[in-house]
Amino acid sequence: MSLGKKQDNPDRAPRLLFYSHDTFGLGHLRRSRALAAAMTEADPSASALILTGSPVAGRFTFPRRVDHVRLPGVTKRSDGSYAARTIGMGIDEVTELRSGLIKTAVQQFDPDVLIVDKEPTGFRGELLPTLEFLEQSCDTKLVLGLRDVLDEPEVLAAEWDRKDAIAATERFYHEIWVYGLHSIYDPTEGLPLSAAARSRLHWTGYLRRDLGPIGEPPEQPYILITPGGGGDGKAMVNLVLSAYEQDPTLSPRAVLVYGPFLSGESRDEFETRVAALYGRVTAVGFESQIETLFAGAAGVVCMGGYNTFCEVLSFDKRAVIVPRTTPRLEQWIRASRAENLGLVRMLDEQRDGLTTDAMIRAIRELPRQPLPSQAISDGLLDGLDYVTGRVDALLHREQERATG
Template structure:
């Protein structure tokens, strides 16, 4: 039975809701946006709504039949605690406000499928009242989506125990989707998941980025420098600028994308250094359509976030990844596994040293790296096709039970 068949029986088109807590960075929102675009493209009658706390959600364009609700923002402090971005409200108050907005949105939108990104209970447990309501109605299928790497197994196990996330996964979710391949890394290692939950895990493959029409790229050749959202990209950007400053013959030129969270005095300092390089490095602000810059680049220097990694693979670009190692080892684990498989080159602090000389050598070696496509195996980039098939199966299964 197809999605359209379900529409005729149920009397309305399918509705898919994404929860993307987004306390910092862009990763969760960009992943949810890519999934929503694929699902509504697979069935043009379907609609999707993304609940997100991202402060820059309004700067993205969303496909037709995809929209978003902006939840009140919170900020992660250096010590790992959180503070409200809403004036006059403490973190407990804003969490309660967010929880109420989530519940109201879900009740009004009445989704057929709810897809929760990474956090089984939501930010500070804000999703639990909504999950309880959906469990009582038993109409909405609930899916937990996990990126390929979460953290070191021991650290992750302690975090999930503290958040009671294992119990929530066991109790609420019909399926768990891992946006990667088990042969590369198992993000659930160390988690005491029951055999029943393990049997509901689907390894989708990575989420290919849209390779459709792109804009006119800058003058070529150039390498793309992207720190993702930019909030933790200071060290990488500084390293690249230092490399071009130290070696006046380093080429090709670089196009630097700051990211929306790299701003203020730090950005002003970088702008001064970029200007002094006389066109050998040029810089642009946040690019919601960074695909154009990826498509035209001769190579990429980036951090090791999930979405950037998917773009490197999707656009088949030679890449040097400089992973962050705090507050979690997620990026380092992903980059080291990718290097082992011959997909990218990693610049590792303990092995290579994060020095201008190391970056100069890495940039000069980019043309001699193999393309990721030379190492990509079957199913690596099949994630979007896989999840659209899963949505179809979930909707059909629900309808068949309802008919029976």
């Protein structure tokens, strides 16, 4: 499949640019990486560049013809404010620096399509100068990509109003892709989008994870314990370790992936507890090829992030999801919807209690859960196929206008 050509140079191969602000966690980068891989595989001549603020971007492998540019990192403080992660600059200075780097990358790379993940105006509005530049001087197609769940409707509406995100979405974006299904959840519910903007909405389905060649999994059977990036996974990891400590007969053994952001004293304490379990739980810090561990697992205990949920469905694994409820209800909404559909089981703080006994029961009952495939509906995991088709349509439409 050919994805189209730039109208001022019909012989130039397509260029795709992804903006992934990544102030915390791995979700935005991993989603952009999956999309870039699918699109460059669909058109072997296409190339993709990911702009990311993730501090661990360099620890990932990227497919051929996919590269990344690391933006200066920022981190969120406990009071909700932001600060530069490493360089000695104030947050306004580092935002301005990031904004300039983004605009320069766009001018030099000259993308056919820019796909923005989640934030219509970027981190602290850093994307606006680039969006205005593209509106004035380029034929680049602009796409806003939204995960299946963002937050409670009222909370999201207030956040988008504060960030002027509605105005930016209405003004700049040619299409809005929702990486989920309308029948499961509508992340734009409560947003005052115009009828014209809603006509540009595309429900893609979830983004299936690569089921290609995988490595040799650890000795089986085991259950996989993954808190995603790990930065907010301490409570879940503690519960799992407590379950194995309290019940010496609990099986099968567990393989724990901390994630790159679970570190410091908490990580040291967990390492000590893992060692005392004498192989009933083993742990690794960060597994960029976590697909291998998913493929070999008898089940999964995880948090409710978008990418982990896609992996559970793609590898058809029985799963217990322990969703976070702060600072957003996103994970809880996703997990509760999925449980109602019979895709996973949720360990809910209000209903079940986040206790050691509740975790022991959940792990023991895991083998008796139905597989997700028994409840998956048509189109649920078709997201990657859908978006490659949309890119093809966008670029061919532009080519037809240029030659018509």
